[in-house]
Amino acid sequence: MSARLVHIYLPDSQIGRLEEILPRHTRRYWRETVPGGQEKYSCIVQQRYTERLLEELENAFDALDSFTVCVMKLEAVMPPVHETSDTELLLDRDLPPPNALERFFSRDRLSTDELYEDIEESIHVRPSYLLTVGLSAIIAGLGMRSGQTAVVIGAMIIAPLLGPTMGLALAATVGNSKLGKQSAFTLGIGCLVAVLAGWVIGQLVAIDPLVPELRNRTAVQLSDVALALACGAAGVLAFSRGASLALVGVMIAVALVPPLAAAGIYTGAGYLVAGANAMFLFVVNLVCVNVAGIAMFLIQGLPPKSWRLTGGILAIWAFVLIALTSMMAGRIFLGWGSWDALLSYFGEIG
Incomplete structure (x- = not known):
């Protein structure tokens, strides 16, 4: 069973109010007195109820200086807590119970506080962070230059851009502007470092621009859009369920780190058009990851502070994606993004 052990500390004068809240979110809790006029409540809370319990506790007791909540993961509970549609805990009896799809997607998700x-x-x-991004880009760049896919995957496992990328999608979903600004700034700095690392490789090391691992980052196809959308959705799904960060990092990095490194390498080696194409692929991938990430957070029931704000941000990202996809289709239609055009370009430079 996916469950959390929640410890709540608050003044004994508030226990009546707390005992009105707890039955709405947990079936098992116990109380003990601790020094300093405090009471400690320990609760076994199913993971799907953790979000709403923490939200109600914050609304009720956040103004108290001595109020504290600790959340820990439980590996097992004996006897187990079983739940069916008939015994589920409803927050508001006037609201309709969640449907099967909502139960399925939200039952194992981490709470917003845990995601933060x-x-x-x-x-x-x-x-x-700067060193990790630089080293990841160098490893990915050298792996692409030599055509060693395993080395490129090794660079993805480092996952330096995971945090700010997930932060952007999470901030847009819950409407946290501070988190969004910090994530965007950190992601921008990381992208700059990755491109510079690739540029150094392009300056110092001889490259074959037609190596498949590099060349694949210079042309955007519909399959690349589908890949980036799948990576974003799978990454958020795994991240919101507490999966290994290395696993999530591979999902996200496959769409971000290699194009950045390739853009730097091609630019450093003098292939400016190819570098621009690789950067275009990165931008498309970044937009796709955010569109899919926000959508997946919403599907899992992450509560937005304002549906209008979250919907507006998602609509903007979707509009940008449509515009980029239209540009991509136009380039392919005109022959600018075809393999023949790229081969001709590399031949002229060479």
């Missing part, structure tokens, strides 16, 4: 905690450390520009 997982992202927090990775959305700030620190020396370790």
Whole structure:
């Protein structure tokens, strides 16, 4: 069973109010007195109810200086807590119960606070972040240059852009402007470092521009759009369920790190058009990841503060994606993005 052990500390004068809240979110809880006039409540909460319990606790007790909540993951509970559609805990009896699709997607998702905690450390520009991005781009660039797919995958496992990318999608979903600005800034700095790392490789190392691992990053196809959408959706789905960050990082990095490194390499080697094409692929992938990420967060029941704001942001990302896809289709129709055009371009440069 996916469950959390929630410890709640608050003054004993508030226990009546707390005991009105807890039965709406958990069937098992117990109380003990702790020093300092505090009471401690320990609750077994199914993961799908953690979000709404924390939200109601925050609304009720956040103004209290001594109020504290700790959330921990439970591996097992004996006896197990079983739930059916007849025994589920409803927050408001006047609201209709969730349908089967809502239950299916939301039952194992981490709460918003847990998602924030997982992202927090990775959305700030620190020396370790800059070094990780640079090294990841170098590994990916050298792997693409030599055609070693396994090396490129190794660069993805490092996953330096995971935090800010997930932060952008999460901020747009819940309407957190501070998180969005910090994530965008950190992502922008990381992208710049990745391109510069690739540019250094292009300056110092001889490259064959027609190596498949590099060449594949210079032309955007409909399959690339589908890949980026799938990566964004799968990455958010895995991330919101507490999957290994290495696994999530591969999903996200496959769409972001290689195009950035390729853009830098081609630019450093003097293939400016190819570098621009690789950067175009990165932009398309970034938009796709955000569109799919926001949609997946919403499908899983992540509560937006304002549906109008979240819907507006999603609509903007979708409009940009349509515009980029139209540009891509026009380039292919005119022959600018075809393999023959790229081969001709590389031949002229060479």
